[in-house]
Amino acid sequence: MEHTRHPLSPRLDHCPEGLPRDAYLSPDWFAREMAAVFGSQWVCAGRLADLTPGTMRRGKLGLADVVLCRAEDGAVAAFHNSCRHRGSELCREATEPLGKLIRCRYHAWAYAADDGRLVATGPAHPTADFDRAAHGLAVVAAQVWNGFVFLNASADPGPIGADAPLSTLDNWPMAGLVTGHTWVHEIDCNWKSFWENYSECLHCPGIHPELCDLVPVYKTGVMGVSEALGWTPDQPLPASTLKPGAQTWTASGAPCGPEFPGLTPAERAAGHSFVTMWPSAYMVAHVDYVRSVRIEPLGPERTRLTAQWHFSPDTLAQPGFDVGAVAAFAITVMRQDGAAAEMNQRGMHSPAFIAARLMPEEYEIHRFQRWILAQMEGTA
Numbered sequence: 001m002e003h004t005r006h007p008l009s010p011r012l013d014h015c016p017e018g019l020p021r022d023a024y025l026s027p028d029w030f031a032r033e034m035a036a037v038f039g040s041q042w043v044c045a046g047r048l049a050d051l052t053p054g055t056m057r058r059g060k061l062g063l064a065d066v067v068l069c070r071a072e073d074g075a076v077a078a079f080h081n082s083c084r085h086r087g088s089e090l091c092r093e094a095t096e097p098l099g100k101l102i103r104c105r106y107h108a109w110a111y112a113a114d115d116g117r118l119v120a121t122g123p124a125h126p127t128a129d130f131d132r133a134a135h136g137l138a139v140v141a142a143q144v145w146n147g148f149v150f151l152n153a154s155a156d157p158g159p160i161g162a163d164a165p166l167s168t169l170d171n172w173p174m175a176g177l178v179t180g181h182t183w184v185h186e187i188d189c190n191w192k193s194f195w196e197n198y199s200e201c202l203h204c205p206g207i208h209p210e211l212c213d214l215v216p217v218y219k220t221g222v223m224g225v226s227e228a229l230g231w232t233p234d235q236p237l238p239a240s241t242l243k244p245g246a247q248t249w250t251a252s253g254a255p256c257g258p259e260f261p262g263l264t265p266a267e268r269a270a271g272h273s274f275v276t277m278w279p280s281a282y283m284v285a286h287v288d289y290v291r292s293v294r295i296e297p298l299g300p301e302r303t304r305l306t307a308q309w310h311f312s313p314d315t316l317a318q319p320g321f322d323v324g325a326v327a328a329f330a331i332t333v334m335r336q337d338g339a340a341a342e343m344n345q346r347g348m349h350s351p352a353f354i355a356a357r358l359m360p361e362e363y364e365i366h367r368f369q370r371w372i373l374a375q376m377e378g379t380a
Contacts, residue, residue, distance in 0.1 A: 003229050011227050011360040018356030019369050024190040024348050030300040031063070032379040037279050037372065038062035040154040042161070044281035044294050047179055047308065048076065048149050056098040056113075058091045060296070061153040066140050067091040068149065069098055069113050078140035078151050079116050085109045085124075090137075102137070111137050146174035147310075148281075148292065163276040171262045172285050177310035180289075180323040183331055185305045187338040189345035191279070191297040192372070194305070197341045198282070199364035207340050211333050214253060215271070216243055227361055242271035248286040249329055255288035256326045257315030263287060278371060284330075288315065291330055301345060307334060 005011055022029045039062030048070070051057055056069040058081060065081040067090060079102075081089050088106040101110045101119060108122025116137030126132070141152040143160060146169055150160055160166065187194065197203065204211060204218040212219040217238075222228055225237065240246075246253025249272060259268075267273060273285040284291045289311045296304040309327050316323070347353065358366055 005229060005360065006226075006232050008233055009226050009228075009231055010224075010363050011229075012358070012363045012366060013360070015360065016358050016366055018358050018365070019192070019372070020355050021348060021353055023372075024193060024345065025300060027300050030190075030297070032376055033372070034062035034297065036376045036379045038297065039064060040152070040375065041279055042143070042150040042152045042157065042277070043279070044277065044292070045149045045151050046294065046306070047292075047310070048144050048147055050179055051076075051149070054098055055095055056091050056102070057095050058093070059151070061140065061151055064140075064153050065089065066151060066153065067102070068142070068151065069102070071098065071100075071113055075114060076142050076144060076149060077114055077116070078142040079111075079137040080140060080153070082138070083107075083109055084118065084135040084137065085121070115139075146172075147177060161277070163278075164274070166275075168273060168275050169283065169285055169290075171264060171267060172260055172290060173262070173312065174290065174310075176312070177290060178313055178316055179308050180311045180316050181309040181327045183305075183307045183327060183334075185307070185334065185338060186298070187303050187305065187342055188301055189303055189338075189341040190301055191295055191303045192368075193341040193345050194295060194303055194337065195278070195368060196365045197337050197344070198276075199368055200362045202359065202361055203340055207336050208333055210329065214243055214246055214249065214329075215241055217241065222361055223364075227363075240269045240271055247271065248288050249284070249291075250326055251329050256311075257288055257318055257321070258312065259287045260312070278368065289326065293334070305334065305338070307331070 005013060043061055045059055045068055051068065051070045053070050053074050054072045056067050059066050059068055066078055067081045068078045070076055081091050083090055083104040083106065085104065085107055088104055090102055090104055098113055100113055102113050103110045107124065110120040111117065112119055116139055118132050118135045141157040143150050145160055201218050201223045202221045205221055208218065217225060220228065225231060242253065248255050250256055268287055274282060276282045281292060281294045289309055292308050294306040298304055309323065
């Protein structure tokens with residue numbers, strides 16, 4: 001039937017209530033999220049190749065100030081950015097040189113850069129009751145996945161998780177890709193407002209004319225054909241999710257360079273393969289490049305987006321290659337998304353707004369919100 005929902009469709013069979021207003025406006029709610037979500041989940045810290053060996057970089061994991069270290073031999077380690085003496089910060093700038101030791105500028109305590117063990121206490125002479133082994137730096141878990149560094153401040157981090165199997169991108173030469181372009185954009189909205197906009201396409205017909213032209217199904221307000229009313233599993237899938245003649249997300253739809261050779265016909269036909277890694281990042285793989293987007297909360301109503309475009313060295317080496325022109329299409333889409341999320345954020349200040357009422361097509365938002373509440377259980 002044209003207006004029925006098939007049991008295998010991801011669309012909801014009801015219209016649930018969304019998160020309460022405080023989830024987007026309250027400093028207290030935000031602080032609890034930073035501890036329970038960003039302070040306990042794997043957070044993407046960018047590309048390993050973008051962190052020069054022999055340097056350390058300062059960052060945030062929820063409420064925790066951390067330092068990511070890359071030794072001269074390429075080894076990666078991370079620690080809380082706090083000296084075990086009296087708590088002074090260790091890395092003061094965004095990026096600093098790193099030798100074999102991390103030295104505190106305050107009282108000259110020094111720690112091994114590979115494992116954080118305490119090596120020296122400067123001019124201080126501890127007495128016999130001081131346990132040197134118990135005063136190493138507090139370690140932050142670090143893992144490299146597909147050339148990206150992920151950090152986790154939890155005592156028991158578990159595996160890196162995503163909405164799709166991590167093998168989804170196995171046919172892309174991820175570790176060997178080179179960052180060709182970086183775009184940083186701050187928006188006036190709660191970090192969840194951006195994620196929720198990302199998680200549905202009801203807004204696409206009114207917000208994204210260029211994207212809807214490239215991906216025709218988005219014109220109907222859904223992200224995939226199985227979300228439509230009347231869909232059944234026996235319906236043939238379209239040959240491609242992109243419009244006829246388009247192969248990738250560029251203004252023309254044409255690849256910007258050599259296509260990755262290891263992709264399957266289905267991966268080529270898809271036009272885009274998304275991997276979503278709550279709470280901090282998503283990746284979009286195309287036949288010719290990969291885009292990563294990191295989401296960093298700056299406050300209850302301020303969020304930083306860091307988008308990067310990753311290419312094969314052969315693509316970047318093309319004479320006259322214009323990386324900015326390739327990035328321009330997705331930047332247009334992300335600017336539109338940011339403006340939509342800001343519009344939504346402003347409207348939630350109204351005392352008339354209590355909580356959203358989600359539509360069946362917003363199943364991914366519902367899943368995201370249930371995940372948030374599960375992480376925050378017991379934090380009130």
